[in-house]
Amino acid sequence: MGKVDDNKKKKKEALFNTAYELFTTKGLNSTAISDIVQKAGVAKGTFYLYFKDKYDIKNKLVAHKTHELFDAAWTALDASGIRGLEDQLIFIIDQIIQTLMENKELLNFISKNLVMGALKSALLTGENSDRDIYDRFLTMVSQDEHEYNDVDVMLFTIVELAGSTAYNSIIYSEPLPIEEYKPFLYRTVRLIIESHRR
Numbered sequence: 001m002g003k004v005d006d007n008k009k010k011k012k013e014a015l016f017n018t019a020y021e022l023f024t025t026k027g028l029n030s031t032a033i034s035d036i037v038q039k040a041g042v043a044k045g046t047f048y049l050y051f052k053d054k055y056d057i058k059n060k061l062v063a064h065k066t067h068e069l070f071d072a073a074w075t076a077l078d079a080s081g082i083r084g085l086e087d088q089l090i091f092i093i094d095q096i097i098q099t100l101m102e103n104k105e106l107l108n109f110i111s112k113n114l115v116m117g118a119l120k121s122a123l124l125t126g127e128n129s130d131r132d133i134y135d136r137f138l139t140m141v142s143q144d145e146h147e148y149n150d151v152d153v154m155l156f157t158i159v160e161l162a163g164s165t166a167y168n169s170i171i172y173s174e175p176l177p178i179e180e181y182k183p184f185l186y187r188t189v190r191l192i193i194e195s196h197r198r
Helices: 003-025 033-040 044-050 054-080 085-102 104-125 128-143 151-172 178-195
Strands: none
Touching: 003 033, 003 044, 003 054, 003 104, 033 044, 033 054, 054 085, 054 104, 054 128, 085 104, 085 128, 085 151, 085 178, 104 151, 128 151, 151 178
């Protein structure tokens, strides 16, 4: 990576980090683009090189943060040596839940956007690096000993279920506190996977 590319990456990272800080402390509605660029120490024109408006940076930031969550979970999975789609997906979900339990600010920021971030961010943001989340899911499915029908539906359902129920369980302890709820969630994930086997 050349010096110019490195500079661009640093500016974009500064905009992401600053926007995240302001969105989670002041809120989206109370944060102006001028607040973001001033705190990030970049020119307003630089903002518009990467983002259309504050809603665009928010959507790309959700995808970016979600990518980081899944990336960390996959790094842990690779180190664990766990095999088999069921066990791998449950391990990833558990890793993500653990991170979100420890960082409720992040949980509130991405909350209901987890599915979008996990499965569709490449299409919505145009960021090729986010595409590998979806591709890694497909690779795990293809390497499993079983074959599956309607893989997209299966993955969407699992991530939607885990994302929304874990949010309610962590934040509101509904229907149970998260540690009590996990066995029910993981049993349901296994049943969903099983129901898609050929």
